[in-house]
Amino acid sequence: MPFLDAWYDFRDLGNAAGRLAEAMRDADASDGFVYVVFALIGSIGVLMFVGLTTLINIWVERRLIGRVQVRRGPNRLGPWGLLQPVADAIKLMQKEELTPRLADGLVFTLAPIVIFIPAILAFAVFPWSEKMVLADLNVGVLYLLALGSTTTIVVFMAGYASNNKYALLGSMRVIAMLISYEIPGVLALLSVVTFVGTMSLSGIVEFQQTYWSWLIFFLPLPFLIYLLSSTAELNRTPADIAEAESEIIAGYHIEYSGMKFGLFYAVELVNSIGVSAIIAALFLGGWWTFGLEEIIPGWVLFIGKIYACYFILIWFRGTLPRFRVDQLMAFAWKFLLPLALANIFVLALEVTIWTEFDISAGIVLPIFAVVNFAMAGALIYGWGRVMVRQYERFPKQPRLVSEIDVPLPSGQPRRRRAARATT
Amino acid sequence: MIVVVRNLFHAVLFLILSFIGIAGLYITLSADFVAVVQVLVYAGAIAVLMIFAVMLTPRSDRGNSENLLQAPALLLAGLFLAGIVFVVIETDWREATRGSFDTTAAAIGEALLSPFVLPFEIASVLLVAAMIGAIVLVQEEE
Amino acid sequence: MLLLLGARVSLEQVLIVGGALFSIGLYIALAKRNAVAVLMGIELMLNAVNLTFVAFARFIESPRPLDGHVFAIFVITVAAAEAAVALALAVAIYRYRETIDVDKINVLRW
Numbered sequence: 078m079p080f081l082d083a084w085y086d087f088r089d090l091g092n093a094a095g096r097l098a099e100a101m102r103d104a105d106a107s108d109g110f111v112y113v114v115f116a117l118i119g120s121i122g123v124l125m126f127v128g129l130t131t132l133i134n135i136w137v138e139r140r141l142i143g144r145v146q147v148r149r150g151p152n153r154l155g156p157w158g159l160l161q162p163v164a165d166a167i168k169l170m171q172k173e174e175l176t177p178r179l180a181d182g183l184v185f186t187l188a189p190i191v192i193f194i195p196a197i198l199a200f201a202v203f204p205w206s207e208k209m210v211l212a213d214l215n216v217g218v219l220y221l222l223a224l225g226s227t228t229t230i231v232v233f234m235a236g237y238a239s240n241n242k243y244a245l246l247g248s249m250r251v252i253a254m255l256i257s258y259e260i261p262g263v264l265a266l267l268s269v270v271t272f273v274g275t276m277s278l279s280g281i282v283e284f285q286q287t288y289w290s291w292l293i294f295f296l297p298l299p300f301l302i303y304l305l306s307s308t309a310e311l312n313r314t315p316a317d318i319a320e321a322e323s324e325i326i327a328g329y330h331i332e333y334s335g336m337k338f339g340l341f342y343a344v345e346l347v348n349s350i351g352v353s354a355i356i357a358a359l360f361l362g363g364w365w366t367f368g369l370e371e372i373i374p375g376w377v378l379f380i381g382k383i384y385a386c387y388f389i390l391i392w393f394r395g396t397l398p399r400f401r402v403d404q405l406m407a408f409a410w411k412f413l414l415p416l417a418l419a420n421i422f423v424l425a426l427e428v429t430i431w432t433e434f435d436i437s438a439g440i441v442l443p444i445f446a447v448v449n450f451a452m453a454g455a456l457i458y459g460w461g462r463v464m465v466r467q468y469e470r471f472p473k474q475p476r477l478v479s480e481i482d483v484p485l486p487s488g489q490p491r492r493r494r495a496a497r498a499t500t
Numbered sequence: 501m502i503v504v505v506r507n508l509f510h511a512v513l514f515l516i517l518s519f520i521g522i523a524g525l526y527i528t529l530s531a532d533f534v535a536v537v538q539v540l541v542y543a544g545a546i547a548v549l550m551i552f553a554v555m556l557t558p559r560s561d562r563g564n565s566e567n568l569l570q571a572p573a574l575l576l577a578g579l580f581l582a583g584i585v586f587v588v589i590e591t592d593w594r595e596a597t598r599g600s601f602d603t604t605a606a607a608i609g610e611a612l613l614s615p616f617v618l619p620f621e622i623a624s625v626l627l628v629a630a631m632i633g634a635i636v637l638v639q640e641e642e
Numbered sequence: 643m644l645l646l647l648g649a650r651v652s653l654e655q656v657l658i659v660g661g662a663l664f665s666i667g668l669y670i671a672l673a674k675r676n677a678v679a680v681l682m683g684i685e686l687m688l689n690a691v692n693l694t695f696v697a698f699a700r701f702i703e704s705p706r707p708l709d710g711h712v713f714a715i716f717v718i719t720v721a722a723a724e725a726a727v728a729l730a731l732a733v734a735i736y737r738y739r740e741t742i743d744v745d746k747i748n749v750l751r752w
Contacts, residue, residue: 184513216605219536226544230516233551237509249555252548276605508676515682522663522689525656529700534692534714541718546685546725553678553729556736573672577665584661588654611712623719630723634730 119211123200127347134346135162138391145395169339177240177332184238189333189340192231195224196347203354204279206364206375217278218266221355222259225310228348229255232329235341239332247329250402255310257409262306264417265299268424269359272296282363288442289367293360295446298420298453300360302413307352308393309405312345315397353386354379361386411464416456423452508554516547533605656697663690677732681725688721 136151136159143150151158176185202217204210214220229252236248269292270276273284285291293300308315330341357363361382364375400408427445430436519542526535612620663686670683692714699710 181509184510214532216532216536219533219540219605223536223539223544226540227520229544229548230513230551233548234513237551237555245555252552256548508679511679511682515685518663518686519689522693525659525693526696529656529696531696531700531711531714534696534711534718537715537718538692541722542685542689546722549725549729550678550682553681553732556733570673573669576672577669580668581661581665584664585658588657588661607708608711608715611706611708612715615706616712616716619716623716627719627723630727634726637727637730637734 116211120201123211124197127197127200127350130350131343131346132162132166134350134387135165137387138346138394141388141391142395145392166339169336172335174335174337175332179240181238181240184234185332186337188231188235188238189330189337189344191234192228192344193340193347195227195231196344196351199224199351200354202278203358203379204282204363205379210279213277213279215275215277215280218270218276218281218359222263222266225262226255226259235333236329239329241332244329244331247331251312251329253402254405254409257406258306258309258413261302261409261413261417262310264414264421265303265306266359268299268417268421269296271421271428272424274428278358278363281359282365285362286365290442290446291360291362295442295449296360296424297450298416298456300356301453301457302417302420303360304356304389306409306413307356308390309409311349311352311390313349313390313394315393315400317399349387349390350383353383353390356386357382412460416460419456420452423449509551512547512550512554515550516543519543519547533608653697653701657694660690660694660697663687663693677735678729681728681732684728685721685725688717692717 139161140150140158151161154160154164176182199221201212202210202214202220204213232251232255233248236244236246236251239245269281272295273281273292275281275284281292330338333341357379363382364379366373366378369378427448431441431445520539523535523538523543526532526538667683667686667688667690670686671680672683674680674683695710695714695717699707699714
């Protein structure tokens with residue numbers, strides 16, 4: 078059955094790769110040579126995926142945001158505006174690249190290039206299909222976190238080298254925000270690792286396959302926490318205080334023009350695809366889809382899941398207004414962090430019960446799912462009630478000026494008098 | 501490069517580069533967990549702290565100049581390096597024939613929680629103390 | 643498994659690299675004027691020590707070979723704490739003295 082064999086290979090490109098490796102070994106190729114060839118094939122495949130999706134996502138993102146905001150989006154170039162990314166790229170490449178006179182030339186040039194390195198390196202560990210893993214690190218999750226933390230420095234390089242106060246302000250903001258949102262994100266991923274018991278991404282997918290369920294059904298709260306904190310780490314609109322066109326013009330890439338700006342723009346898309354892939358692999362089962370992967374190639378399903386998560390990110394971007402800096406910080410430290418801590422405590426307890434009392438997974442996992450969903454709902458609702466208390470001193474509804482007797486709200490003059498008394 | 505670069509900010513960047521290079525060395529020594537922790541903590545956290553310290557001291561000397569101790573320090577460092585190289589080459593290390601480690605993360609976790617529980621807890625207390633101390637030190641006086 | 647596992651190093655090479663790193667760190671810590679630069683030297687020395695720990699854990703026969711890794715992780719933790727406190731000290735001194743030149747901070751009271 079040559080056709081079925083070909084389909085089998087197509088379903089999991091790892092099979093084809095394995096056959097190629099056998100053929101090469103038969104031809105007496107040395108181990109090092111085989112290794113180099115497969116590393117090259119894998120990295121070129123990943124690079125092609127990253128490049129193509131970035132090109133397509135420019136169009137996808139602009140069209141979808143247009144739809145969300147009840148306008149059309151780019152629709153002039155090519156069918157449905159499909160050639161718009163190409164036009165954008167040509168325009169950016171033609172532009173003159175300005176370097177400010179007082180800028181730190183080398184660092185200024187290096188920053189947009191270096192920022193790509195962690196973004197692309199993250200794609201090495203994703204399990205595209207059962208045997209399609211470029212580098213199955215057994216510290217995969219930690220590796221992704223380490224890569225995410227190095228982005229901070231590159232942003233700071235860009236902000237510092239521009240020699241512009243807005244750029245420096247933007248990069249200061251980015252660092253403060255990234256560090257605050259890294260903590261709930263790390264705790265959410267840590268709870269996944271605790272629950273599954275491995276840090277390898279393909280191991281996590283295997284866990285979901287073994288117990289016939291996606292992890293989102295067991296761990297709803299980590300999913301939400303990670304989704305929210307990763308949108309902040311991506312610098313996208315609900316949390317793009319680093320760029321904030323209306324406040325600090327464009328943040329850390331204010332001085333960049335031409336293709337250097339284009340690289341910053343592209344790396345945002347690559348990073349959002351990366352985060353979507355992390356969510357898809359950890360919480361949505363990766364390539365595993367309740368047996369559907371027998372028919373449809375696993376990597377197609379994985380890419381479909383990536384785009385589903387990416388759609389959520391675009392949705393956030395299209396609908397939510399930008400937060401203030403203090404609101405964003407307060408959300409990370411006062412809301413996400415306590416929830417993540419409580420969640421990790423309960424999950425560790427559950428894992429201990431599961432392993433110590435030796436209960437079969439069929440009984441224990443549905444109970445855990447119910448408990449976790451209840452806990453997620455209770456925690457979000459309860460903690461939200463507690464945290465919202467402090468805002469209740471503000472007026473409940475906006476009023477017209479004509480309805481108010483005094484020109485100022487009553488609280489303010491009194492407080493000013495009290496302050497004068499203490500000094 | 502950290503030594504000769506004139507700009508302190510560039511020196512910090514080269515320091516990050518050397519941290520990442522050391523992480524690469526860890527991987528060749530089959531210490532994957534330590535390598536990733538190295539990138540996470542050094543390149544991610546400590547380097548950011550250093551950049552912040554450079555930025556928060558704006559009117560001080562941005563240069564990377566040496567003080568009067570340059571010659572003796574160079575001499576001492578050179579002597580130390582010579583001693584290390586001599587000892588390393590002369591000593592007969594009884595090298596193990598066991599191959600590289602397979603996976604280290606789980607074993608390190610076990611080791612941290614069974615024979616090294618006390619140091620582990622003390623380290624966490626130390627971290628809390630350092631955090632509080634740092635906050636108190638840089639706090640603006642009201 | 644790991645990408646770079648194919649590369650072979652011997653114990654002597656790693657130890658010499660560690661010694662060189664330690665010497666560079668020592669020189670920086672002794673000779674630099676800026677307090678942040680001095681701290682960088684100290685971090686470099688800690689890194690060199692970590693490198694030798696991991697190298698010995700990899701190459702030398704022992705009943706519990708991973709203890710070197712555990713020790714390296716403790717060193718990293720303590721280094722993080724130390725860096726936080728020391729940089730906070732540098733910033734605090736800068737507030738009082740407008741300098742972080744270690745040669746000028748030589749008074750015991752101000």
